[in-house]
Amino acid sequence: MHITRAIQQFLANIAVERALSANTVAAYRRDLGKYAGHLQARGRDDVAAVSGEDVASFSERLVEEGMARTSVARALAAVRSFHRFAFDEDMTSVNPAAGVKPPKPGTRLPKALTVPEVNALLDAASEQEGAIGIRDRALLEVLYGTGARVSEAVGLTADDIDLSERSIRLFGKGRKERVLPLGSYAADAVAAYEVRARPELAARGDGTPALFLNTRGRPLSRQSAWGIIQTAAHRAGLEHVTPHSLRHSFATHLLQGGADIRVVQEMLGHASVTTTQIYTKVSAQTMREVYVTSHPRALHE
Structure with missing residues (x-):
């Protein structure tokens, strides 16, 4: 046929x-x-x-x-x-596709921003005037400073952050709780937001305990958080930046700085270390650069 x-x-x-x-x-x-x-x-x-x-x-x-x-x-x-x-249907005497397997899915390396790119993104978030710029900076500082998923960040309440101890409580998948240190940059940004911006936004709403609020005083949504990141990325001249870009960058920069992978696993809230191991993969170019600059016999004098 x-x-x-x-x-x-x-x-x-x-x-x-x-x-x-x-x-x-x-x-x-x-x-x-x-x-x-x-x-x-x-x-x-x-x-x-x-x-x-x-x-x-x-x-x-x-x-x-x-x-x-x-x-x-x-x-x-x-x-x-x-x-x-x-x-x-007896159109053929054999099934030629029976033994053909689909291609194995390739492993996609996370797209991590460089440290200068992160700094440019954070600075761009502050360019919005008034309370919005202060809020946006605090949100991005928390995302990059803790590796939080965007859903975890927008789900924060004011009680989940202890500025005196510089710690943050996140609730991951299945409401699994983890408490992480909060870096000084993120702590300062949150403190500025709570004093200078959140009261103004909260006055427009109905008293929600959510930490990050929108312009109507209601909890910030995941979609709004995405828009904040996209706006800041556009201003910073960066492409293909997503909320996960900050999470990837958090993990990558920790590992590049010498952090133990098991510690990074706990901070990311991964159930298995195999999920975290994707961040340890480096490109051939990065490997070559490290070799050339580090090995005593990589190059002739």
Whole structure:
């Protein structure tokens, strides 16, 4: 059976017999349309003529074209479902996709800011006038100074910070509590916010205990915190900065400064040290720079 006709029958089957959603069927149609074009370019017009090599080469081609590995895995899942259908319907005597595995997901290194970039971001947060600029600076100082998730930061109450002890209490996933030291920069920024800005914002609301407040005196949302970071990044001339960028930078800078990975694990609230180990990965360029500047026989005099 011609490949395009076989695909049409498969799409009709998942739409009617399996009652999949229109969006799911549309996604299958897009992925299988690419697959059909790939097969026809290799001279495979009949579904019975497709080999395992044809299926594997489709996956490899998508990777080479720069498609995200998660998207490649999704496309390959569509291809596997199609060939299983074709085999069950006696269109083919074998299932060529049965032994083809999706590409392993690549490990994405976190994007850490440099220390000068962090300083520029923090300074940019202060450029807003009045109470808002003071609040924004305090929020970013807390995020970078503690490695808090943005949800943890916006969930803080005034009682969660002890300025006399310079400590902060965070509630992570599953409301698991951890108490961390609060650096002097973050402590000073929070103190300034509590004295000079929060009372003004709180007067507009209904007495919420939340530490960080919006312009209506209500608890700051995650979306608003994201916007604050994006605005500061734009002013600082930085791209691709997210709330997690500050968390990544916190962990990376601690490890670069010699902190023990187990300590960093506790501070980040990771259940397993394997989650934290991603921050220990360094690029080949960084490794080369360290080698060249540190090893006595790396370069000739």
